[in-house]
Amino acid sequence: MSETSTRRDYEPVTIERRWQERWAESGLYKTDEDMSKPKHYALTMLPYPSGDLHVGHWYAMTPSDTRARFMRMRGYRVFFPIGFDAFGLPAENAAINRGIHPYKWTMSNIENMRGQLRQMGAMFDFDSEVVTCDPEYYRWNQWFFLKFYEKGLAYRKEVPVDWCPRDNTTLAREQVVGPDRRCERCGTPVIRKNLTQWLFKITDYADELLDFSRIEWPERVKTLQTNWIGRSEGAEIEFEVEGYGPITVFTTRPDTLFGATFFVMSPEHPAVEKITTPEREAEVKAYVEKASRMTEIDRTDVTREKTGVFTGAYAVNPANGERIPVFIADYVLMGYGTGAIMAVPAHDERDFEFARKYGVEIRTVIAPPGWDGEELSEAYVGEGRMVNSGPFDGTPNEEGKERVTSWLEERGVGRAAVTYRLRDWLISRQRYWGTPIPIVYCDECGTVPVPEEDLPVLLPQDADFVPTGESPLKRDPGFYNTECPRCGGPATRETDTMDTFVDSSWYQYRYLSPHYDEGPFDPERGKRWLPVDQYTGGIEHAVMHLLYTRFWTKVMRDLGLVDFDEPMLRLFNQGIILGEDAEKMSKSRGNVVNPQEFVDRYGSDALRCFLMFIGPWDQGGPWDGRGIEGVSRWLRRSLSLTADGASDAEADPSELERRTHRLVKKVTGDLESFRFNTSIAALMEHTSYLLAVRDEVEGERWGEALRIFVRVLAPFAPHHAEEMWAEMGETYSVHEQAWPEWDESLIAEEEITLIVQVNGKLRDRVSAPAGISEEAARDLALKSPKVRAHVEGRELRKSVYVPGRLVNLVVG
RNA sequence: GCCGGAGUGGCGGAACCGGUAGACGCGCCGGACUCAAAAUCCGGUGGGCGCAAGCCCGUGUGGGUUCGAGUCCCACCUCCGGCACCA
Secondary structure, rough: OOOHHHOOOOHHHHHHHHHHHHHHHHHOOOOOOOOOOOOOEEEEEOOOOOOOOHHHHHHHHHHHHHHHHHHHHHHEEEEEEOOOOOOOOOHHHHHHHHHOOOHHHHHOOOOHHHHHHOOOOOOOOOOHHHHOOOOHHHHHHHHHHHHHHHHOEOOOOOOOOEEOOOOOOOEEHEEEEEOOOOEOOOOOEEEEEEEEEEOOOOHHHHHOOOOOOOOOOHHHHHHHHHHHHOEEEEEEEEEEOOOOOOEEEOOOOOOHHOOEEEEEEEEOOHHHHHHHOHHHHHHHHHHEEEEEEEEHHHHHOOOOOOOOEEEEEEEEOOOOOOOEEEEEEEEOOOOOOOOOEEOOOHHHHHHHHHHHOOOOOOOOOEEEOOOOOOOOOOOOOOOEOOOOOHHHOOOEEHHHHHHHHHHHHHHOOOEEEEEEOOOOEEEEOOOOOEEEEEEEEEEOEEEEOHHHHHHHOOOOOOOOOOOOOOOHHOOOOOEEEEEEOOOOEEEEEEEEEEEEOOHHHHHHHOOOOOOOOOOOOHHHHHHHHHOEEEEEEHHHHHHHHHHHHHHHHHHHHHOOOOOOOOOEEEEEEEOOOOOOOOOOOOOOOOOOOOHHHHHHHHHHHHHHHHHHOOOOOOOOOEOOOOHHHHHOOOOHHHHHHHHOOOOOOOOHHHHHHHHHHHHHHHOOOOOOOOOHHHOOOOHHHHHHHHHHHHHHOHHHHHHHHHHHHHHHHOOOOOHHHHHHHHHOOOOOOOOOOOOOOOOHHHHHOOOOEEEEEOOOOEEEEEEOOOOOOOHHHHHHHHHHHHHHHHHHHOOOEEEEOOOEEEEEEEEO
16 A cells, blocks of 8 residues: 555544543643652743633744653653633623623633643643632632731832723733833723722832842843833932921932032922912912823823923022022922932933023033033033032042942931832722732721631622722622621721732742642642743733742742742743734734634644744744645655655665754754754754655664654654654653654764865865865865866965865965 | 844745855745646756856945854944833
8 A cells, every 4th residue: 555545534633632532541741740850840821711722822832832842751750730810801891791700701711722722732731720710729819918918018008000991990000001101901091090009019129120140031031121120229319498398309310419400399299389489389289280180191201391380499409508499390200219309400401401491500510521611502411520519529420429429428418229110019900800809997997907717708709890990899798898807897898809910920839739728839849849940921921920920939938938039940932923914913904813723624733833833933923824734744744654665775874873863963952942943844854854765774773763753753743743653553652752862973974065165255065084184175175176267376375174164275 | 212132035934153045844937647626746946147067146234354254343224122201
């Protein structure tokens, strides 16, 4: 029977289903607990249960699976769990639109997606699955909240918050994106509100979060987080405001203090009302009023002309005792530093613009190179020597920063200070579908945490969850009204729920023991598996999830729950898979690729391999519907390798061996560094070679070469490799086989192709023995007629020899 | 404006340490099989000149370093991502 006729009815879907069943029956992917092996905790970001796995999930998860399988074959015990990030807005919105309860909607989606995940053929250990909307899970969100509260890391405060008018809830600052400040979820521009909200004190960890020395993460993420935290070093300086008292400013330029010719406060600064003189009151009030009505977008528009009003008050510059006018202006933000600044127009562009407009003195105190004493035509922000600065004249300004700071310190009017851009994490959400915050308010006892033993505070099933701007839980009397755990008197519950980023901040710990009920995770399991060795997921979480989970782990360490500092040692960010039109996939564009269609037609392995083949994983790229055909063709062709061939043994056996070992080396190196695309290219190339020599290789050697090939293929195309392995009569399962080793000495070739260049230009390729000497190589090169044509009649000045590769003849 | 990243055939991409530019795949062209088509298989495929051997050009642009540059350095252009009145 010819190979084409046996393969004509090749049906990947049938084969794949069969193996998936066999794998499940035999428990092939139950987590290996053999403690004699080194551990490898591989984690892929958990999906939101939106209903169906889209091609983006495949793009994120199947290469992660390939990597995990590779580690398993290399002798690690691998933990590769999966779960569902099940709280959040889409469930509620779907519920509102279709009248289904969010719980039902979410659970049926999860059920559906579990099946789809199995179809991927990934080695997920489904026994460790976590569903974050399960009380068994969110109970521990509440437990953590109480621990944070005890440590003073959870607090409630009236703060200006970003409010999404469409989703009817507050957002964390990280969840407001773009220059026009839109909601990260729905794209609606956010508005400002003042609300009393719960926050987590992530700023306590700002400095530690800037330290990436213990993790191998992409530079990109480290930079994004560093910028987001935005550490600025400088000084706090107290300015005495006449008739009021000291007001503190923050500056990064204490060296320019002598040039502070005016003082500016944010319109929201609490002292504004008190310092304003009666004759300026009306104007100041009007300005404050106007500023408060302005949207955040207009307020922070850099291109807007600076405005402000004089308060009538004067402050004293502590450096030189000069009286300087106090203004309010909306370019000073209450949310950064102290909400007040010393304005140095000569050395700050904003202050310069303001001073020009309002006729304030612009006094140079840092001399630009070659400065002749005249007034500057624009702010000079560069380096220079201090001038007009009393005792500091002549000091280089960088040195001046420290000297002025200690001078202020000695006089008790200033100190070195650090300010961050990072704000505390606002976790309150006015929505139903989230973890209730375990706090009770009692008239007698005030704010009372729910005792640990009363957890979980269950989310009521029958609440009316339509959002109105207030938490739906407030309208549920059964939930809202309760007893004070302290005095037993009547009390009410906190009705806000937690940001869903709380759920994903620690899920990697819960996976270890999803049903453990004495703590968030079983410490014994933790010792075996923590921390996560390799995390994979999208870059979009750089300053949200990836920052929160680092914060969370540091708090867990300080709570004595873990003994390490970082949750994930290594991180790899995959790119985004785009539509065929190279645009982001979206329903409105109609360019969404449904993976199911391709699974049904070509099989999971073809889809997996195609997604890995498309390009570098961190780059993403457009989907190419025809490209998958090529991958499918390759897999089908490779299947015929297992059919018996003739055994005339004509092919060069060392060539087969060399290529096989070279393949192992190549794929091993590529998989170590996530280069799936070139791995697949090498596998394809090797397949073509094997097909070409198949009838010319003696049986034993052929079998050995093929066993290596199939094992190397296994992480990429797990079903396909399993099928080939079985057809070869090998014992189940290929996925329990060891990753093949390669022998460097077998890779080396005896004959090399020597490149011959003349003046750096390629002129010929000649065959030469591998260890050829420089002299011999040069002589060989000079014998080539092609080379001679370029050398003849010219002087050979020198030659460059790269052993085993090339010889370059330099002629004049 | 500031901070990252990237520009290579018709397309996705490869070239990992400065040493054969374009691996692998798609597409396209030609051939085999077929009554025919699909599928499959074989061959070709950066551009220009040439019958050919071969020669010249070619990795966003311009310069530089080097025996040799897609790769290193300088300047610039374009695109993508992030931040942005942060004192």
